[in-house]
Structure formats: structure tokens, C-alpha cells
Amino acid sequence: MENLFHSFVAVACALVLLVSLPQFRKMWDKQDMRDRAFVRLILWVILFCFNDALWRLLAAKFPEQTTLLFGCSTVYHGAAAVTAYLWLSYTLYYLGKRVKYASVLRIVAMVLVAIQFGLLLLNIPYDFLFSVNNAVLYHETRAMQVLFFSQYATYIIIALLCLFKMKGGTPKDRRKFLAMFLCVLAPICCGFLQMISPLSPYYVVGYMLGCCVIFTHVVLHMTKVSTYQQDNAIMAALSADFDMICYIDIQRNEARFQTMSPKFQKILDETVDKKQTNLQKLDQFLKTIVLPEDLPQIIKDGSCEQAVSTLTQDFSYTKRVRVQIDDTTEFYEMKVVHDNDNRLAGCVLGMHNISHVERIKEESEKLKNDLMKTTIIANRDPLTGVGNRAAFNQKTEDLLNEINKGQLVKFAIIECDLNNLKLVNDLLGHEEGDFFIKKNCRVFCETFKHSPVYRIGGDEFVIIAQGSDYDDRDALMDKLRSLQEPNDPVQADRVSFAAGIAEYNPQTDESVADVLKRADSFMYINKKHIKKRQPVQETWE
Known part of the structure; x- marks a missing residue:
């Protein structure tokens, strides 16, 4: 009957912690190592409480299961050793930089856990710590005190550390060390009571009280303070x-x-x-x-x-x-x-x-419009309104980038050179020369309506045929050829030019310049034929 009561006490301790855990999870910060360490500790203590309840239930209802009781007792003492280490780990995370040589303390705690596990393993064949039999159920020897002191050495280290640190530091630091000292005081006191009365549930009560103190006086307070400070910082930042x-x-x-x-x-x-x-x-x-x-x-x-x-x-x-x-x-x-x-x-x-x-939007829009106008002016021929040499260079650079990227590029270059522009300027004047340039340029634009036209020199024009103009290049060249007029007599209203076309061939052309060079050659062939009054159609590529 006594074992059943003790089992009920262990279950009650576990339930108290289970009730407090969800409340803590509402406030904890998953990135904060202190909160994560406390969750590990409280979950382990809950498992320890249920293990203790199971052990006492077996002792009350199934005393003949000596092997099972012995195994449960071994797990019980091993879990107590791990609990001490987790307690120290949480303490070090909580105190943070206020504790020097934290890694050394962790190593000491691990060594103590290893010693306890070694003793428990040796106890399995030799029963020199405790034993379970049908006569007395559970019996501890004097050697068991070695195991107890190995466990509680960790808690004593925590207590001594807190007492030593309380002597110096700021009032805030002293409050932190005092809080941790009070938290570890419960498992220390209950642990010594457990040594005096091994069959009593002092272990689980001490662990439960210590965890509750941590939750109530340390974690809850710190979380509220942290949340309050964060909320104030957020409100101040937003309201600014x-x-x-x-x-x-x-x-x-x-x-x-x-x-x-x-x-x-x-x-x-x-x-x-x-x-x-x-x-x-x-x-x-x-x-x-x-x-x-x-x-x-x-x-x-x-x-x-x-x-x-x-x-x-x-x-x-x-x-x-x-x-x-x-x-x-x-x-x-x-x-x-x-x-x-x-x-x-x-x-x-x-x-x-x-x-x-x-204001920034208005200025940005104005700068954008000014830049657009400047770009248009910088890339336009002032006389004809078509693209100038700079615009042509930019276009050829864009085409070359597409070629270098391995894209399928289809285009043809038509180079046109006006005939006898110098004679028109010398005999009729520069105003008539400008009219001659604009009239021929208009012919190029109206023929290749969907392709850019560039004036790259005084009497030189280049057309880059793409899209539908590229597909219809032969018909468009025939149309352009049909518009050519004889050179003589020299008149400003004549459409007189020589032209050559070359298509981009990815197998032979390495750059746009190669295509332009071929178009230039065909243009000069066409110019010679025009001067000899030979048929124009024989001069195209």
C-alpha cells in the first residue's frame, strides 16, 4: 500500500511539470539556449518521475519480478545521474558569461556521470550497490553512498558556484546567482533525505520543486522582462x-x-x-x-x-x-x-x-525623363532623326552578346552609300545636300519599315534587318533596287545610292563586324556597276 502511495506521488509530480510545460512553451524562444536547456531538463525529469512511479508499482503489485525490478532500479539511478548533468548544463546557460571555465565544469559533470554509469554496469553482475530479491525486495549497501555522492557532487558544485559568485558582481548578478542557488537547494535537500530513506519518493519531489522554482522565479520573470523590453523596443522603433x-x-x-x-x-x-x-x-x-x-x-x-x-x-x-x-x-x-x-x-x-x-519620386521621375531625352538625343542623328554611329555600335554590341550566349540570331546588314553627295554640296549648296541626304534616308526607312536605320557617316547608312524584314529581305532589296535613279544629272531630289547586303552566318561569321565587312564589299561592287551603268540586280549577294 505504501508503494502505491509513493507511485501516486511520483505521478503527481510528473503531472505538475506537464501542466507547467505548455505555459512555458508559449513564451520560450527556440533560439535561446537557456530556454532549450530548460525544456530538455524538465522533459527528462518528467520521464524520471514516471520511471519512479513504474518502479514502485512493480514493487507493490509484482514483487516476484526481481529481474524487472532490478532493471528498473538501474534505469532509475542512471536517469538521476543524467538529471544532475542537465541541471548543471541549464545553470551554465542561464548564468552565461558570468561563469568562467564553463566548459571545464561540463567536463567534470560528464566524468561524474561516466563514473556512475560504470558503477551501475558493475552492479549488474556483482550487486555491490543494491540488489532486489523476493525476501527484501530492494536493498542498498554502504557502497551506494558512492553513487549518491557522485550524483550530488554536481548539485553541490552548482550551489558552491552560486554562493561564491554572490560575494561580488552587480546587484543584478547577485540576484541571478541567488535564484539559481534556491533552485538547486530543493534537489540537494531531498537527495540527502533519499539517502536516509531509500524507499521514499524524495528524489521526484525535489526535482519537481526545483523545476517549479526555476519556472516561477527565474524563467517566467526573465521571459516577461525580455518580452516587455522587446515590445517597448519594437513600439519605439515603429512609432519613431x-x-x-x-x-x-x-x-x-x-x-x-x-x-x-x-x-x-x-x-x-x-x-x-x-x-x-x-x-x-x-x-x-x-x-x-x-x-x-x-x-x-x-x-x-x-x-x-x-x-x-x-x-x-x-x-x-x-x-x-x-x-x-x-x-x-x-x-x-x-x-x-x-x-x-x-x-x-x-x-x-x-x-x-x-x-x-x-519628392524623391518626383525627382526620380524627372531624372528618368531627362535621362531618356538625353539618351534619345545622344543616339539620334540630328539631320535625319535615325540612329547615329553610337546607336549602331550599341546595337552591334547587343547582337554580339546574343551570339556569344549561343542564342539563335538571324539578321542581315544592308550598307548604303549615297552617290555624288560631294558634288551636290559643291554645285547646289549644303542645304540642297541636306535635302538629298534626308530624301534618300526616307527611302531606306520606308522600305525597311520594321528595322533600325543608322547614319554612320556623312553619306553612309546601315540597315539591320531582323524579324519580318529579315524574312522578306530579298523582296525588300528588289524594291530598294527599283527605287534607284541614275547619277546624272546632279540633283538634290534624286534617289541615288549604292547598296550591298550580307546575312549573318553562324558557321563562318565570328562577329557582327564580319557581316558588315561583306556588306561593305557588295556595296562597292554595286557602286562600280552603277558607275558603268550596268544592271543593278547582278550586284546583290
């Missing part, structure tokens, strides 16, 4: 960018201002009727500062209550409004966020000044 933060509770008809910039506070103090409720003050305040054109976005039917009610469907929403203060209009972003914890039927409203962002 807001000129106003207000908590709105529609059901209670309340609006509590958490932070207000001096300029907003001045308006609230001077223009808002103090006899109104806080929610009415918020409505009046928003109506005072927000421009009338933007007000319907946040105030409906004279109150922000209806605007806030939209949060029943959305977690948050953001509105961009203009605020006028001291005859100065500034841009603000108003964000309303629902209380996601659902502890209160309310929401948080914040006003964030984004005028600098708007």
Missing part, C-alpha cells in the same frame, strides 16, 4: 516614423492617442473641443488637418467609425492623404491595422509623413 498613433475602440467609443508630434499636438490642443469624447476628438482632428478632397477616403458620414468598420473584412488598409499645417501641404500615409490578438474590439491608426518620399 509616425507623427500620430491612436488606438480606436469603437464599442467603448474611445480613442487613445499613444504618440503625437508637436505640430499635431498643437492642433489637437487648440482646435479640438475638449468636451467631446476621444473618438469625436479624433474625427474633428482629422477633419481639421486633412484636405477636404481627401477626407472622404477616411471619414464617411462625418465619422471615421464607418471607415474603420471595413476592417471586419480586411486586416489592414492604407490611404494616401494630403495634410495642411500652417498653410503648408504635406503628403501623409494613413494606415489602419486591426487588433489581431482580438483582445479588444479595436484597431490602431497611424499617420506617417511621406512628403520626402513623394
Whole structure:
């Protein structure tokens, strides 16, 4: 009957820890080694308590199972050894840098655990520590004290360390060491009681009390402090960018201002009727500062209550409004966020000044437009409006990059050279020469409508045929050829040029320059034929 009662005590200790563990898990930080070490400790103690309950249940109901009882006793003492090491490990993590040579203490604790495991293994064949038989059930020898002192040497090390450290350090440090000393005091006292009365459940009671002290006075307190500090840091960081933060509770008809910039506070103090409720003050305040054109976005039917009610469907929403203060209009972003914890039927409203962002956007857009205009000017021939030499070089570089990447590139280069431009300039004047250039350029553009045309020299033009123009290159060249006119007489309104075309061949061409060189050769062949008044069609590639 006594063993059953002791088994009930062990189960009760385990249940107490099981109840406290979920509460701790709500607050613990998985990345914090202190919290992880405590979880390992408390889980191991729970298993130890259930093992103790099982041992006492076997002793009460199945005393004839001596082998099973002996094995359970061995596991019991081995688990106690591991518990002492886990206790020291948690203590060192908790105290952190305040303890020097922590690794040495861990090694000492491991050596003690190894000694205990060695003694338990030797006890299996020789029974020199404890034995279990049908006559006395469980019997301990004097040698058992060696095992007990090996276990409790770890706890004594922790206690002495805390007492020694309490002599110096800051008051905060002394409180930490005192807390850990009180935590380890319970298993030490109950351990010595267990030595006096081996069949009593002092072990499990001591472990349970020690873990509860840790949870109540150390972990819970530290977690609350840490959470409070983190929350304050987060609130301070977030509120630093807001000129106003207000908590709105529609059901209670309340609006509590958490932070207000001096300029907003001045308006609230001077223009808002103090006899109104806080929610009415918020409505009046928003109506005072927000421009009338933007007000319907946040105030409906004279109150922000209806605007806030939209949060029943959305977690948050953001509105961009203009605020006028001291005859100065500034841009603000108003964000309303629902209380996601659902502890209160309310929401948080914040006003964030984004005028600098708007100015940066305007400046960025202006710079972008200016850059676009500059790029267009830099890459355009001022006389004809087609691409210039710089634009042509950029295009050939892009084509070369595609070729080097192994992409399938299809293009042809048509090089055109105007005939007798110098004679037109010398005989008719440069204005007529410019007209001659523009008229021929217009022919090139109208023929190859879907391909870029470049003026790369005074009388030199290059067309890069791609896409549909590349597919129809033969027909387009025939059309271009049909538009050629005789050189004589020299007139500005003539369409007179020589042209040559070359296609890109990936088997023979290593670069765009190779294609251009062939097109240039065919152009000169065509120019000779024109001068000899030979048929043009024989000069194409």
C-alpha cells in the first residue's frame, strides 16, 4: 500500500511539470539556449518521475519480478545521474558569461556521470550497490553512498558556484546567482533525505520543486522582462516614423492617442473641443488637418467609425492623404491595422509623413525623363532623326552578346552609300545636300519599315534587318533596287545610292563586324556597276 502511495506521488509530480510545460512553451524562444536547456531538463525529469512511479508499482503489485525490478532500479539511478548533468548544463546557460571555465565544469559533470554509469554496469553482475530479491525486495549497501555522492557532487558544485559568485558582481548578478542557488537547494535537500530513506519518493519531489522554482522565479520573470523590453523596443522603433498613433475602440467609443508630434499636438490642443469624447476628438482632428478632397477616403458620414468598420473584412488598409499645417501641404500615409490578438474590439491608426518620399519620386521621375531625352538625343542623328554611329555600335554590341550566349540570331546588314553627295554640296549648296541626304534616308526607312536605320557617316547608312524584314529581305532589296535613279544629272531630289547586303552566318561569321565587312564589299561592287551603268540586280549577294 505504501508503494502505491509513493507511485501516486511520483505521478503527481510528473503531472505538475506537464501542466507547467505548455505555459512555458508559449513564451520560450527556440533560439535561446537557456530556454532549450530548460525544456530538455524538465522533459527528462518528467520521464524520471514516471520511471519512479513504474518502479514502485512493480514493487507493490509484482514483487516476484526481481529481474524487472532490478532493471528498473538501474534505469532509475542512471536517469538521476543524467538529471544532475542537465541541471548543471541549464545553470551554465542561464548564468552565461558570468561563469568562467564553463566548459571545464561540463567536463567534470560528464566524468561524474561516466563514473556512475560504470558503477551501475558493475552492479549488474556483482550487486555491490543494491540488489532486489523476493525476501527484501530492494536493498542498498554502504557502497551506494558512492553513487549518491557522485550524483550530488554536481548539485553541490552548482550551489558552491552560486554562493561564491554572490560575494561580488552587480546587484543584478547577485540576484541571478541567488535564484539559481534556491533552485538547486530543493534537489540537494531531498537527495540527502533519499539517502536516509531509500524507499521514499524524495528524489521526484525535489526535482519537481526545483523545476517549479526555476519556472516561477527565474524563467517566467526573465521571459516577461525580455518580452516587455522587446515590445517597448519594437513600439519605439515603429512609432519613431509616425507623427500620430491612436488606438480606436469603437464599442467603448474611445480613442487613445499613444504618440503625437508637436505640430499635431498643437492642433489637437487648440482646435479640438475638449468636451467631446476621444473618438469625436479624433474625427474633428482629422477633419481639421486633412484636405477636404481627401477626407472622404477616411471619414464617411462625418465619422471615421464607418471607415474603420471595413476592417471586419480586411486586416489592414492604407490611404494616401494630403495634410495642411500652417498653410503648408504635406503628403501623409494613413494606415489602419486591426487588433489581431482580438483582445479588444479595436484597431490602431497611424499617420506617417511621406512628403520626402513623394519628392524623391518626383525627382526620380524627372531624372528618368531627362535621362531618356538625353539618351534619345545622344543616339539620334540630328539631320535625319535615325540612329547615329553610337546607336549602331550599341546595337552591334547587343547582337554580339546574343551570339556569344549561343542564342539563335538571324539578321542581315544592308550598307548604303549615297552617290555624288560631294558634288551636290559643291554645285547646289549644303542645304540642297541636306535635302538629298534626308530624301534618300526616307527611302531606306520606308522600305525597311520594321528595322533600325543608322547614319554612320556623312553619306553612309546601315540597315539591320531582323524579324519580318529579315524574312522578306530579298523582296525588300528588289524594291530598294527599283527605287534607284541614275547619277546624272546632279540633283538634290534624286534617289541615288549604292547598296550591298550580307546575312549573318553562324558557321563562318565570328562577329557582327564580319557581316558588315561583306556588306561593305557588295556595296562597292554595286557602286562600280552603277558607275558603268550596268544592271543593278547582278550586284546583290
